[in-house]
Structure formats: C-alpha cells, structure tokens
Amino acid sequence: MKKLYSNKLHILIFLLPALILFCGVLIAPIAMSAYYSFFDWNGIGPAKAFIGFSNYKELFTSDSIGFMKALGNSLLLALLSVVIQLPLALGLALALGKGIKGERAFLSIYFMPVLISSVVIGQLWLKIYNPEYGILNVILRAIGLEGLTRIWLGDVSTALGSVLVPMLWQYVGYHMLLLYAGVKSVPPELREAAMLDGATDAQVNRYIVLPYIKPILRISVIFAVTGSLKSFDLIYVLTNGGPFHSTEVPSTLMISMLFLRNRYGMGSTIAVMLIILCFGFALLIGAIFKGED
Numbered sequence: 001m002k003k004l005y006s007n008k009l010h011i012l013i014f015l016l017p018a019l020i021l022f023c024g025v026l027i028a029p030i031a032m033s034a035y036y037s038f039f040d041w042n043g044i045g046p047a048k049a050f051i052g053f054s055n056y057k058e059l060f061t062s063d064s065i066g067f068m069k070a071l072g073n074s075l076l077l078a079l080l081s082v083v084i085q086l087p088l089a090l091g092l093a094l095a096l097g098k099g100i101k102g103e104r105a106f107l108s109i110y111f112m113p114v115l116i117s118s119v120v121i122g123q124l125w126l127k128i129y130n131p132e133y134g135i136l137n138v139i140l141r142a143i144g145l146e147g148l149t150r151i152w153l154g155d156v157s158t159a160l161g162s163v164l165v166p167m168l169w170q171y172v173g174y175h176m177l178l179l180y181a182g183v184k185s186v187p188p189e190l191r192e193a194a195m196l197d198g199a200t201d202a203q204v205n206r207y208i209v210l211p212y213i214k215p216i217l218r219i220s221v222i223f224a225v226t227g228s229l230k231s232f233d234l235i236y237v238l239t240n241g242g243p244f245h246s247t248e249v250p251s252t253l254m255i256s257m258l259f260l261r262n263r264y265g266m267g268s269t270i271a272v273m274l275i276i277l278c279f280g281f282a283l284l285i286g287a288i289f290k291g292e293d
Contacts, residue, residue: 035047042262047264047265055265070249073246085168092110093177110176121234122237153243162238166238167234171224221289226278226282235251250274257270
C-alpha cells in the first residue's frame with residue numbers, strides 16, 4: 001500500500017509541471033474570458049459594471065454587432081470544408097495509398113502548404129487575386145473571358161468564395177496525410193482476400209478501407225469543422241472581414257470588439273461562444289459517428 005502511494009506521488013510530481021502549464025495556458029484564459037463576459041468592460045482598469053447575461057443577449061439580438069452573420073459565414077465555410085475539402089483529401093489518400101510511383105514526393109508536395117505560414121499564403125493569394133496584375137484575371141483576359149474578371153476580394157458576391165479557395169488549398173494536404181496514414185494501416189491480407197473474391201478497387205475502398213479508417217474520418221471532420229469555426233489569420237490577411245462584413249467570422253469580429261471598439265466584455269463573450277460551439281460540434285460529430293457504428 002505504501003509503495004502504491006509512493007508511485008502515485010511520483011507520478012503526480014512528474015505530471016505537475018505539465019498540469020501547471022496546461023492550466024495557465026488553457027484553463028485560466030478560458031475562465032477569465034467567461035468571467036469578463038458578464039461585465040461591460042473597456043479593458044482599462046478593473047471590471048466593475050456587472051451586467052449578467054446582457055452581453056450574450058446583445059450578441060444574438062443586435063444587428064449592429066453582426067454575430068449571426070459572422071457565425072453564418074463560419075458555418076458555411078465548415079460545410080464547404082466537409083463537402084469539398086475532405087472528399088479531395090480522401091481521394092488523394094486513397095490514390096497514394098495504393099503505392100503509386102513517386103508516392104513520397106507527392107506526399108511532400110501536397111503537404112507543403114500546411115508548413116507555410118498563413119500570413120505568407122495570404123500574401124500569395126492577394127497577388128493571385130489582384131484585379132490588375134493577378135494571375136487569375138490575367139489568364140481570364142488571355143483566353144478571352146475578360147467579362148468574368150472581378151475584384152475578387154472586393155466584391156461582396158465573390159469575397160467569401162475567394163477566401164474559401166486558399167483555405168481549402170492550405171489544409172487539404174493536412175487531412176490527406178491523416179487519411180493516408182489510415183489507408184496504409186489497413187491490413188494487406190484484407191485487400192488481397194477481397195481482390196481474390198473478385199472485388200474491384202472501388203468495392204475494396206467502399207467495403208474495407210472506408211469502414212477501417214472511420215475513426216480517422218471522424219477526427220478529420222472534427223478538425224475541419226472546428227478549424228472553420230475558429231478561422232482567423234488567413235481571413236484577416238485577405239479581407240479583414242470585408243467588404244461590408246461579407247467575410248466576417250467570429251474571430252475577426254472578436255478582434256474588432258477587443259481592439260477597435262474597446263468592448264472587452266463583448267469580445268470575451270464571443271470567445272466563450274467560440275469555445276462552446278467548437279466543443280458542441282466536436283461532441284455532435286462524435287455522437288453521429290458513434291450512432292453509425
């Protein structure tokens with residue numbers, strides 16, 4: 001008994017630094033955001049004006065804040081990420097998982113955008129979308145489609161779609177690598193047995209590979225949805241939420257509240273709602289996949 005107690009004490013001592021870091025970096029900021037969300041605070045001096053749930057009520061009812069518009073944009077980005085990005089990543093993973101020539105080179109090429117800073121990618125796509133010398137409009141003019149040229153990031157009708165493209169391009173390689181690892185973990189004997197029974201590649205993928213990698217699919221869906229909900233850096237570089245809030249998302253709205261309007265209480269409220277939404281969607285997606293199992 002004394003030895004068991006001693007072992008637990010040693011484990012606790014070794015875990016204590018990581019636990020302190022975890023609480024200081026994650027738990028404490030969340031608790032502080034939740035605390036300040038109940039105050040009308042400008043970020044200067046102590047928070048004294050306790051207003052209860054008024055910030056939360058204003059967040060969902062006030063058109064001047066625009067949270068519902070920002071949330072709708074995030075949900076649309078999340079939906080398109082799941083519908084477009086993940087099928088692309090899955091297709092690449094299945095193709096590379098068959099052991100094609102140059103497999104490692106293709107993996108490195110597709111994963112390269114993930115390694116590049118979002119600020120650098122934002123600057124790259126700003127040049128691509130430039131209405132005067134951007135390669136997109138230059139190509140359209142060169143092939144006689146000048147009528148399709150746009151101020152892509154300055155047009156309300158095209159801004160959100162223009163932001164989505166680099167987001168998909170940047171992270172499709174990330175999901176591809178996760179799914180590729182799952183595809184390569186499928187036991188070869190299962191594939192061989194199916195092929196001997198006359199199964200085609202499509203049937204092997206549908207009835208063997210996909211069910212086998214379903215846990216990784218669940219993780220990829222969670223990452224795609226939560227990543228879209230908390231997306232910030234690329235949108236901030238490309239449009240800063242404009243034009244006319246057409247690309248506004250909760251993260252850019254939170255920064256605007258904190259540093260432009262000095263409404264730290266409202267900014268903290270948005271932060272809390274982001275945390276709740278991310279956890280809620282993660283639990284919902286996990287429950288959906290568990291129900292299918």
